[in-house]
Amino acid sequence: MTKPVTIVMVEDDEGHARLIEKNIRRAGVNNPILPFTDGTSALRFLLGEDGSGLANSGNALLVLLDLNLPDMTGVEILKTIKSNQHLKLSPVVVLTTTDDKTEIKRCYDLGCNVYVTKPVNYENFAAAIRQLGLFFSVIQVPEMP
Amino acid sequence: MDEASATESATDGRRSARRLPRALANARRRVDRLRLGLGLPWLFALGIVVLVVIGLASALLVARTRDSAEAANHSLEVENAISTMQLLLRRSESGQRGYLLTGDERYRSIFDRSVDEVLPATDRIRILLADNDNQQRLLDQIADLLKQKVDEMKQTVAHYDAGRVADAMALVRSDRGQALNEALGPPLATMKTTEQQLTRSRTETLRGTSLQLLVINLAGLATIVLLAVAATIETRRTQQALRAASEQLAGVNEALEAKVAERTADLVEANDEIQRFAYIVSHDLRAPLVNIMGFTSELEALRGDIAERLDAARGNDDPQEAARDEQLARDVDEALGFIKASIGRMDRLINAILKISREGRRDFHPEPIDMSALVGAIVASLEHQLQETGTKVRIDRLPPLTSDRLAVEQIFTNLMDNAIKYLRPGVPGEIAVTCVGSAAGNVYSVSDNGRGIAERDLERVFELFRRAGTQDRPGEGIGLAHVRTLVRRLGGSISIESVPDHGSVFRVTLPKRWTDVSAREQRL
Numbered sequence: 001m002t003k004p005v006t007i008v009m010v011e012d013d014e015g016h017a018r019l020i021e022k023n024i025r026r027a028g029v030n031n032p033i034l035p036f037t038d039g040t041s042a043l044r045f046l047l048g049e050d051g052s053g054l055a056n057s058g059n060a061l062l063v064l065l066d067l068n069l070p071d072m073t074g075v076e077i078l079k080t081i082k083s084n085q086h087l088k089l090s091p092v093v094v095l096t097t098t099d100d101k102t103e104i105k106r107c108y109d110l111g112c113n114v115y116v117t118k119p120v121n122y123e124n125f126a127a128a129i130r131q132l133g134l135f136f137s138v139i140q141v142p143e144m145p
Numbered sequence: 146m147d148e149a150s151a152t153e154s155a156t157d158g159r160r161s162a163r164r165l166p167r168a169l170a171n172a173r174r175r176v177d178r179l180r181l182g183l184g185l186p187w188l189f190a191l192g193i194v195v196l197v198v199i200g201l202a203s204a205l206l207v208a209r210t211r212d213s214a215e216a217a218n219h220s221l222e223v224e225n226a227i228s229t230m231q232l233l234l235r236r237s238e239s240g241q242r243g244y245l246l247t248g249d250e251r252y253r254s255i256f257d258r259s260v261d262e263v264l265p266a267t268d269r270i271r272i273l274l275a276d277n278d279n280q281q282r283l284l285d286q287i288a289d290l291l292k293q294k295v296d297e298m299k300q301t302v303a304h305y306d307a308g309r310v311a312d313a314m315a316l317v318r319s320d321r322g323q324a325l326n327e328a329l330g331p332p333l334a335t336m337k338t339t340e341q342q343l344t345r346s347r348t349e350t351l352r353g354t355s356l357q358l359l360v361i362n363l364a365g366l367a368t369i370v371l372l373a374v375a376a377t378i379e380t381r382r383t384q385q386a387l388r389a390a391s392e393q394l395a396g397v398n399e400a401l402e403a404k405v406a407e408r409t410a411d412l413v414e415a416n417d418e419i420q421r422f423a424y425i426v427s428h429d430l431r432a433p434l435v436n437i438m439g440f441t442s443e444l445e446a447l448r449g450d451i452a453e454r455l456d457a458a459r460g461n462d463d464p465q466e467a468a469r470d471e472q473l474a475r476d477v478d479e480a481l482g483f484i485k486a487s488i489g490r491m492d493r494l495i496n497a498i499l500k501i502s503r504e505g506r507r508d509f510h511p512e513p514i515d516m517s518a519l520v521g522a523i524v525a526s527l528e529h530q531l532q533e534t535g536t537k538v539r540i541d542r543l544p545p546l547t548s549d550r551l552a553v554e555q556i557f558t559n560l561m562d563n564a565i566k567y568l569r570p571g572v573p574g575e576i577a578v579t580c581v582g583s584a585a586g587n588v589y590s591v592s593d594n595g596r597g598i599a600e601r602d603l604e605r606v607f608e609l610f611r612r613a614g615t616q617d618r619p620g621e622g623i624g625l626a627h628v629r630t631l632v633r634r635l636g637g638s639i640s641i642e643s644v645p646d647h648g649s650v651f652r653v654t655l656p657k658r659w660t661d662v663s664a665r666e667q668r669l
Contacts, residue, residue: 005278013432013433013435015433015436016432016436016439019435019436033308054635064212068428092595097428097432098428100503118431118432118435120431120438120488120492121489121492122439122441122442123442125435125438125439126288126442
């Protein structure tokens, strides 16, 4: 029996957050979404009060990560997640306006699972998110040991 | 270099930059002083003048010495001649006396030999004294007396020869000869004294002149020695001043280099700053744009929902109401359409900035490029447009390059694109790609027979988001700005020549071999 996947959305732009949520819901994904608008609070949730990540061990999490955050770059959060033994198996989807190839490569090198560029063209954006939603619905997030 | 030391060196550079004009002025002043001072050339000239003066003075004095010596000699000669004359007179007299006393023929021959030479002797003295009127007068007197004396002696001898011994004796006894002898005494003495005095004074002059010669030579020697010393000192001073000036110049050079390095660092920093700025701005502008576009689309969807709800609430019977609904829907669509079109355009502009900033930061990888093949491939990829417009392309044999392939490809793709895009309607296009080598690198020309560009727009077309001519073709005004950025980064330059309604020629000069340094220099 797997726990339902919780979507952790780290996005400082509330408009983007709203659009992402709308499109995920439109794709028929009803998993809970936990929004965070800055890196600090997101990390506090992910790592727990003790900062070890143990609190989320066994929780099925999927992280939607924006790279441009007010207090830190999303890359740092990505690094933290992928180097934490309790969190490293959680899939991370990087969602950002940057379509810089070196940036994309860097994210994949750090263990990012999917990289999505937010296009200005809304149809493309909505389509990308909905496909992501389909992906969420079939994804099996492994439980942490 | 860490930040602290960079700041430090920048401050250093600035300080040395401030010092620079002062140091330069110092060096210049030093050199000026050298020029104003009694320079070596002057000393040299002075030395030559002194030598010439000594030479002239010596020559003059030597000439004068010779004159004095000759004059002294002359006086001696005169004295000598006078003595000779006196001797001849004495000898004739003693010959006469001997003959008269003994009648011996030997005395007679002594007399004969001597008496006839007495008067010629005066003639010789006369010649010697030609330059002295006083002596000449004395000589006239003497010659007169001598003539009388000679006559008297000849007469006595003649009497004796004729056997008139008594007459001869009477003549001798008359004391006339003695009287003549006595009369001859004073003028002869005066004459001799005069000549002796002359000799003495001339010898004096000679001695004086010799002394002068010696003094002048010694003085000249001393002057030359002084000049040599002065020249040595001057040389040393000049050398020192030159060394100081060259040291100062070296300092100035160093300061200049520091300044150049500082400027270079500043410019590189400024350039990086601009690139970063462009990058950040374009990203940050994009985020709100995503929202605007997203919620505009949401609104569009909402409009449909609202219309449906309205219809459901009101019932859909009244054709008048339906027409008004349709009108409203069209208005809303129009407004949303404008918003979306503008967002699309803004997105393209931001993308263009992003692209250019990215090109400015991309690392270049030089490799040998067969330019004929590269341009040929571009033409092949444009085949469709070429056929559509009936355009012919001529590619000359193009010399190869060692450069960044992608950048060169983008440059020529843009230029060829433009050439096809801006042909004159109804005129079959003719495009030529040629190349000439030059010292600066290879100059590739892309020429067309298209619509051309007005002169006032020639510079504008290279600016970002600026376009020229009739705006009847799609585009954002990015292509040529991008091309120029790339060409500059490749260490080259681009120029344009155009005649409206006849065509344009774009000339791209690229270094035959791209190196990081050449590009960097070009960029600064």
